[in-house]
Amino acid sequence: MDDKFLTIILAAGEGKRMASALPKVLHPVAGLPMVLHVAQTAIASGSGALAVVVGNQAEQVRGAVANHSLKASFHEQTERRGTGHAVLAAREALREGIEEVIILYGDVPLVRPETVLSAREAIAKGADIVVLGFETAMPTGYGRLIVHDGELQAIREEKDATPEEKSITFCNSGIMAFRSRCILDVLEAITDDNAQNEYYLTDAAEIGRAQGLSVKAIAVAQEETIGVNDRVQLSAVEHIWQERKRRELLLAGVAMAAPATVHFSHDTMVERNATIEPNVVFGPGVEVATGAMIRAFSHLEGAKVGEGAIVGPYGRLRPGTELARGAKVGNFVEVKAANIGEGAKINHLSYVGDASVGAGANIGAGSVTCNYDGFNKHHTAIGEGAFIGTNTSLVAPLSIGNNANTAAGSVVTDDVPEDAMAFGRARQVNVPEKARTMREQLLAIKRSKKD
Ligand code: UD1
Ligand code: MG
Numbered sequence: 001m002d003d004k005f006l007t008i009i010l011a012a013g014e015g016k017r018m019a020s021a022l023p024k025v026l027h028p029v030a031g032l033p034m035v036l037h038v039a040q041t042a043i044a045s046g047s048g049a050l051a052v053v054v055g056n057q058a059e060q061v062r063g064a065v066a067n068h069s070l071k072a073s074f075h076e077q078t079e080r081r082g083t084g085h086a087v088l089a090a091r092e093a094l095r096e097g098i099e100e101v102i103i104l105y106g107d108v109p110l111v112r113p114e115t116v117l118s119a120r121e122a123i124a125k126g127a128d129i130v131v132l133g134f135e136t137a138m139p140t141g142y143g144r145l146i147v148h149d150g151e152l153q154a155i156r157e158e159k160d161a162t163p164e165e166k167s168i169t170f171c172n173s174g175i176m177a178f179r180s181r182c183i184l185d186v187l188e189a190i191t192d193d194n195a196q197n198e199y200y201l202t203d204a205a206e207i208g209r210a211q212g213l214s215v216k217a218i219a220v221a222q223e224e225t226i227g228v229n230d231r232v233q234l235s236a237v238e239h240i241w242q243e244r245k246r247r248e249l250l251l252a253g254v255a256m257a258a259p260a261t262v263h264f265s266h267d268t269m270v271e272r273n274a275t276i277e278p279n280v281v282f283g284p285g286v287e288v289a290t291g292a293m294i295r296a297f298s299h300l301e302g303a304k305v306g307e308g309a310i311v312g313p314y315g316r317l318r319p320g321t322e323l324a325r326g327a328k329v330g331n332f333v334e335v336k337a338a339n340i341g342e343g344a345k346i347n348h349l350s351y352v353g354d355a356s357v358g359a360g361a362n363i364g365a366g367s368v369t370c371n372y373d374g375f376n377k378h379h380t381a382i383g384e385g386a387f388i389g390t391n392t393s394l395v396a397p398l399s400i401g402n403n404a405n406t407a408a409g410s411v412v413t414d415d416v417p418e419d420a421m422a423f424g425r426a427r428q429v430n431v432p433e434k435a436r437t438m439r440e441q442l443l444a445i446k447r448s449k450k451d
Helices: 034-044 058-067 083-088 113-124 180-188 203-210 231-251 434-450
Strands: 002-011 047-054 073-076 100-105 129-135 144-148 151-156 170-179 215-219 303-305 315-317 321-323 328-331 333-340 345-348 351-357 368-370 380-382 393-395 398-400
Touching (some): 034 047, 047 058, 113 170, 113 215, 315 328, 328 333, 333 345, 393 398
Parallel strands (some): 002 100, 129 215, 328 345, 351 380
Antiparallel strands (some): 144 151
């Protein structure tokens, strides 16, 4: 981490076109607010100081960044007077000791750390200002980069460009890095003398040149520079993020036969040689160990899946679930806040919540922990090697000893000692001939009604 490297994130955007109650930069990509993706990129590229320029719904944006325990300073841009004006709102962050500054955007979340590092490298090689540009067949609306002899001469906004300049296809991404000793001199020289009467950050290029600085443009993939203004763009960004994650995991040795149908969270961790079948959704906080298998149509969040464990098809793991090595959670099984021991099995149609299940235990089909009394949650402890019969209701708080059994269909309200078997149901009685006599009675009633 380099304290001399400051990232300024412009996060004041209103985002009216999102038609949302949430500030634009807090809309999630892979479950993480966009502005936090940008902050993570800044940190991953070595930025030791973070300044966030907020405006609209500033408190919410501050809260989200602070909740993520990121040390950042916040600066308010009260009037929207252009990108140059926005950067100057963070003037206080440009304190002594800062040597490099990069400007990122809270609504441009796909920039990779490698890209920020390439801008830093250009500064290390002598550039004073570095602009990240991209090539596009459809440049309309973007600022055009005017490059001569390897130096960026100027950035021309669409509205100020001549027809000849409009034919340029190398465009401004908006991302700019500065050697910081020059930044204030440059920014303060920007005026609002243009078609939009805004203080354009982009004027920094021309002003820098006039001040004798070295101004460079480097190319970046357009994909990384996509900004989000509406929910269509947000979904496009989500799609690209998911594709990146899938590719990264496939290349790291995770087996996925239909990766396009698997949805990841920003923090999903999957070890090599794990298998993920089609149509699986990962919410935040999931770790899957090597050799584990997540079968089709499963939904996981806040869960750890141990080595060689199997989940699904149609499994649901909720927060606080930990499956030890070789545990099995089968179809239509929901597990919440529970430790499932090594090799334990919950194969069919169960709910196990607020529980611990010992190694090698077997939970029969349809068994349920009754963990909630309408007011409080209670714990169920199931010992190693226990055998919970089909359709057992385990009324918590409850403890089932090691190697104990419960009879199928039992409602178990009292603790069961080790090696004991609990019968929590009425004994069966067979009444001879009863089926036949009842059938005849009922038939007689039916006939009498027809007459
Ligand atoms: C800007 C660039 C343009 C570039 C394009 C890339 C300028 C003058 N132009 O144009 O060269 O091709 O981005 O998408 O920089 N913002 C503030 N406060 C303001 C104004 C803007 O925080 O007063 C923020 C916006 O919320 C947004 C970003 O700066 O995140 C860019 O602003 P926007 O209005 O989208 O600029 P463009 O006209 O798209
Ligand atoms: Mg824009």
